Amino acid sequence: xxxxxxxxxxxxxxxxxxxxxxxxxxxxxxxxIGECTNGFDAVKMISEQEPxxxxxDIQMPKLTGFEMLEIIDNPPVIIFTTxxxxxxxxxxxxxxxxxxxxxxxxxxxxxxxxxxxxxxxxESGSDKKLEGLLKHIENREEFLERVVIKSGQKIFIIPxxxxxxxxxxxxxxxxxxxxxxxxxxxxxKYFEENLDPAEFIRIHRSYIVNIxxxxxxxxxxxxxxxxxxxxxxxxxxxxxxxxxxKEILEK
Amino acid sequence: MGNPxxxxxxxxxxxxxxxxxxxxxxxxxxxFLLDVKLEQxxxxxxxxxxxxxxLGISLWYTVSYNTLENYTPVKIFINHSxxxxxxxxxxxxxxxxxxxxxxxxxxxxxxxxxxxGIWRFMIGIFFYSITVAVDYVIIYYNNFRQKLFRESELNxxxxxxELKSLKYQINPHFIFNSLNxxxxxxxxxxxxxxxxxxxxxxxxxxxxxxxxxxxxxxVEEIFNAxxxxxIEKVRFSDKFEFIEELESECKDMEIPSxxxxxxxxxxxxxxxxxxxxxxxxxxxxxxxxxxxxxIVENNYDPESVPRRGEGIGIKNIQQRMKLIYxxxxxxxxxxxxxxxxxxIFIPR
Numbered sequence: 001x002x003x004x005x006x007x008x009x010x011x012x013x014x015x016x017x018x019x020x021x022x023x024x025x026x027x028x029x030x031x032x033i034g035e036c037t038n039g040f041d042a043v044k045m046i047s048e049q050e051p052x053x054x055x056x057d058i059q060m061p062k063l064t065g066f067e068m069l070e071i072i073d074n075p076p077v078i079i080f081t082t083x084x085x086x087x088x089x090x091x092x093x094x095x096x097x098x099x100x101x102x103x104x105x106x107x108x109x110x111x112x113x114x115x116x117x118x119x120x121x122x123e124s125g126s127d128k129k130l131e132g133l134l135k136h137i138e139n140r141e142e143f144l145e146r147v148v149i150k151s152g153q154k155i156f157i158i159p160x161x162x163x164x165x166x167x168x169x170x171x172x173x174x175x176x177x178x179x180x181x182x183x184x185x186x187x188x189k190y191f192e193e194n195l196d197p198a199e200f201i202r203i204h205r206s207y208i209v210n211i212x213x214x215x216x217x218x219x220x221x222x223x224x225x226x227x228x229x230x231x232x233x234x235x236x237x238x239x240x241x242x243x244x245x246k247e248i249l250e251k
Numbered sequence: 252m253g254n255p256x257x258x259x260x261x262x263x264x265x266x267x268x269x270x271x272x273x274x275x276x277x278x279x280x281x282x283f284l285l286d287v288k289l290e291q292x293x294x295x296x297x298x299x300x301x302x303x304x305x306l307g308i309s310l311w312y313t314v315s316y317n318t319l320e321n322y323t324p325v326k327i328f329i330n331h332s333x334x335x336x337x338x339x340x341x342x343x344x345x346x347x348x349x350x351x352x353x354x355x356x357x358x359x360x361x362x363x364x365x366x367x368g369i370w371r372f373m374i375g376i377f378f379y380s381i382t383v384a385v386d387y388v389i390i391y392y393n394n395f396r397q398k399l400f401r402e403s404e405l406n407x408x409x410x411x412x413e414l415k416s417l418k419y420q421i422n423p424h425f426i427f428n429s430l431n432x433x434x435x436x437x438x439x440x441x442x443x444x445x446x447x448x449x450x451x452x453x454x455x456x457x458x459x460x461x462x463x464x465x466x467x468x469x470v471e472e473i474f475n476a477x478x479x480x481x482i483e484k485v486r487f488s489d490k491f492e493f494i495e496e497l498e499s500e501c502k503d504m505e506i507p508s509x510x511x512x513x514x515x516x517x518x519x520x521x522x523x524x525x526x527x528x529x530x531x532x533x534x535x536x537x538x539x540x541x542x543x544x545x546i547v548e549n550n551y552d553p554e555s556v557p558r559r560g561e562g563i564g565i566k567n568i569q570q571r572m573k574l575i576y577x578x579x580x581x582x583x584x585x586x587x588x589x590x591x592x593x594x595i596f597i598p599r
């Protein structure tokens with residue numbers, strides 16, 4: 001007999017978990033390895049138990065479903081179960097990973113399971129689809145309010161107003177904040193697009209700075225500027241960065 | 252409110268024109284009926300009417316201090332009688348001395364002035380009465396307009412609160428999750444599913460048929476809020492608890508409508524939704540000095556990162572309380588050690 005599919009249910013409402021559990025009862029090929037009530041527990045559970053399939057709510061205490069996905073290493077196949085239709089993109093329903101709008105029928109649930117099972121059986125391509133989904137969702141969201149970082153076993157949630165500046169480091173960025181410095185696997189472009197441009201400015205190819213922390217702009221030599229932060233850190237400012245910075249600071 | 256005869260150019264102009272008109276009549280009367288010489292009549296009317304023109308402006312101050320809010324009608328009548336006598340006396344005498352000095356060598360004019368003193372005094376009383384009456388009309392008209400303005404502002408704020416609440420209550424997160432709970436209960440506990448359906452229905456009904464009242468009884472407000480809390484309770488059965496401690500004085504008291512509901516919504520949104528621990532929402536009410544104090548408090552996870560848009564609901568409540576009771580600081584917020592507390596003081 002084939003190995004059973006390991007499924008994890010992540011939702012902060014018991015009744016919502018119950019209905020998934022009940023629906024899943026008919027599938028002998030799927031085994032429920034656990035339930036989580038929040039993003040923190042889920043991150044831990046996923047890294048320990050490595051489920052094949054997760055049922056994921058979006059709005060949860062501590063970490064939202066999306067924030068949770070950002071920090072897990074090998075995301076399993078995901079079926080979102082949520083009341084938020086603004087994140088649903090109908091087009092993705094024909095793809096492997098599914099998006100169930102609460103309340104959902106048993107038939108609709110069966111469709112989702114079929115897609116997920118197919119995806120698990122021939123694994124290729126699943127990551128790409130998820131990435132596509134995430135990208136779309138991020139674009140629709142308003143500006144970032146917080147950034148989630150996993151460092152070792154610890155998870156840090158940093159409100160964006162505590163970020164001092166962001167530095168490019170190859171495929172990663174280093175986030176300098178009041179709480180410490182954190183490496184995150186995202187691009188500068190991502191932060192440039194998702195942080196509020198009234199608060200965060202790309203002052204240089206390698207730097208995005210929070211204007212709340214900028215004390216002054218210093219002229220180093222002709223047409224070369226530095227941004228001096230309140231804790232006397234100096235960041236280089238490019239020509240175009242200088243223009244933007246000047247405009248915003250003059251306001 | 253400042254003196255409208257000085258501050259309001261329109262009122263000032265009308266007032267000035269009235270006095271020009273009175274001077275003219277004055278002139279005509281004494282020239283044709285009393286045979287006063289034209290030059291003397293002209294001077295006299297200018298002097299006396301300019302004097303009253305100025306006195307009349309200052310009468311505003313006696314009127315604005317003698318309102319029904321400050322004194323009893325009898326006291327006001329006495330004050331004004333005294334003021335009328337004094338004002339008229341000052342007016343007649345000062346006019347008399349000015350004119351006597353100007354026409355010092357005309358004995359017949361001086362006699363005429365002296366003899367007409369009593370008549371002038373009567374006219375002074377008459378002017379006083381008219382001026383004061385007009386002042387009162389202006390004051391009450393202004394108060395009336397202010398009241399209308401405040402009422403319309405209040406209505407706008409209540410509408411805003413209702414709209415926000417409505418928007419919140421019929422948002423997908425609340426409605427669809429509640430429906431999902433019902434869907435789940437139909438499988439596990441049909442009786443409870445039916446109960447939840449009824450709760451959700453009565454809650455939606457009460458939400459959609461909000462009446463226009465500015466104030467309602469505390470118990471009614473609690474009843475509506477409880478419909479909402481009951482539904483959240485089904486969703487998060489063991490995650491929160493609602494406790495109410497009302498002293499007997501509070502049961503029948505009237506409070507501005509829709510001020511409690513947003514506070515409970517806040518407690519659920521920022522407390523229950525964001526916390527892993529059990530959240531206790533407490534409603535307390537009891538007398539404190541000349542107020543009835545209502546407290547809504549809940550514990551929350553201090554580590555949860557605050558989201559934008561927080562505190563807008565509370566600001567609305569603060570504005571409304573200020574407009575209704577004409578008093579500042581009736582709503583205070585305390586936030587420490589993971590306890591969020593809103594105090595509302597209702598004047599008795």
